[in-house]
Amino acid sequence: MLLQKGVQPPSFRKTGTTIVGLVFQDGVILGADTRATEGPIVCDKNCEKIHYMAPNIYCCGAGTAADTEAVTDMVSSQLQLHRYATGRESRVVTALTLLKSHLFSYQGHVSAALVLGGVDITGPHLHTIYPHGSTDTLPFATMGSGSLAAMAMFESKYREGLTRDEGIKLVCEAICSGIFNDLGSGSNVDVCVITKGRTEYLRNHQLPNPRTYVSSKGYSFAKGQTEVLSTKTTPLKEKVEVIEGDAMEE
Amino acid sequence: MHSSSSVDKKGSEIFEMDSQRTLYPYVTGTSVIGIKYKDGILIAADMGGSYGSTLRYKSVERMKPVGKHSLLGASGEISDFQEILRYLDELILYDNMWDDGNSLGPKEVHNYLNRLMYNRRNKFNPLWNSLVLGGVKNGQKYLGMVSIIGIHFEDNHVATGFGNHLARPILRDEWREDMSYEEGVKLLEKCMLVLLYRDRSAINKLQIAKITEDGVSISPSYALKTFWKFSAFQNPAKGAEGSW
DSSP states (O other): OTTTTTOOOOOOEEEOOOEEEEEOSSEEEEEEOOOEEETTEEEETTOOOEEEEETTEEEEEEEEHHHHHHHHHHHHHHHHHHHHHHOSOOOHHHHHHHHHHHHHHTTTOSOEEEEEEEEETTEEEEEEEOTTSOEEEOSEEEESTTHHHHHHHHHHHOOSSOOHHHHHHHHHHHHHHHHHHOTTOOSOEEEEEEETTEEEEEEEEEOOOOOOOOOTTOOOOOTTSSOOOOOOOOOOOOOOOOOTTOSOOO | OOOOOOOSTTHHHHHHHHTTSOOSOSEEEOOEEEEEOSSEEEEEEEOOEEETTEEEESOOOOEEEETTTEEEEEEEEHHHHHHHHHHHHHHHHHHHHHOSSOOOOHHHHHHHHHHHHHHHHHTTOOOOEEEEEEEEETTEEEEEEEOTTOOEEEOSEEEOTHHHHHHHHHHHHHOOTTOOHHHHHHHHHHHHHHHHHHOTTOOSOEEEEEEETTEEEEOOOBOOOOOOOOHHHHOTTTTSTTOO
């Protein structure tokens, strides 16, 4: 009934996004932009889209922000319990299977599109997981609204056996392509480099959108700048007097 | 889009009205990409005509010269493209009949196409195309685009359809003023390769057209080299037998 009157239902907080991952010679590099949108408004200019799953596994999330957060948190806890039970480092396929079976059982209603990457005992792995639960194993992957812009960069520049610096550079190029060519993505570039035995989470690795016009003098509000029309002073006085020993007598 | 689901006494009348206007395309061509380079314009398009999800025609020339100075490339409904070519034929014919030593340049043809597309859109009967028009006249390079509803603009690099999402990021990054012919072709091929990988209606048979002060030439069709040997593709289930 309200819809008829023109009331619009609240739009979900989405990460209209560019997320990418690629496999380089020593491991996996994940990248993400940092803009979160609520319909046409940017609600968070610097959100974190690369989620922790395990010390050696990280996951980028696109889609509804609540869904990506909740599902990655949940599987992260499950992985930790599993680590305690087995006494071993978590494997990427474990996270993959837990995520895909959860998403499949919700038949696509959990709107989370993920890029999962990590290095375990069997080597570096990179997977994409779609909201309905299907997965792909890929050398390079992009998801989100900026995925086409980022994929254009990857398809033209990716090759096997990239070094760490080349890989980070390519990931940044792909995310910047999403930031500047897609309206749903913007702000900064987050990068996460996972290699055997070591993970580096480079938060805000690039800031290609600084505030350009900041007043260098700052803002001052001196007395006398605002015209005073009238003044009324009310002195604060004590309302209650507390007398020692006057408390409730038993 | 006008929906026409009426079930009243006017039903048959609405039905007749609907058969008079284009509702959806049948045989379609995919993206066209154009860039300006040192000596003129380069435009690339593949030669596929898709009938829905079938690749029905594999030798469709989606780029044609117009007059002495320009070339038109189109994506979208092929029959509407052929209709546009007929309109342009008539336009050029009348221009030649003036026999005044002047000939219609790319700017004029672009304006004509814009009026054509916009007026058809106003009648809810569009020509279902996105057009790329490039040309060189009197040393001036011109590259413009007209969309299905008559949005038009002129730029250093344009693309239609999927090319907007896949090729324009690359062009925005790598296009420079005054590229040589070889550099221009290399850049277009880079974009066409990404489109070949990621656009389902693209085929590996493309033509590149060159327009300079000397005239228009369209290359014979050729194919791009693709690479499929990434090691991750060889055995995706390596880490976990039985999964996918």
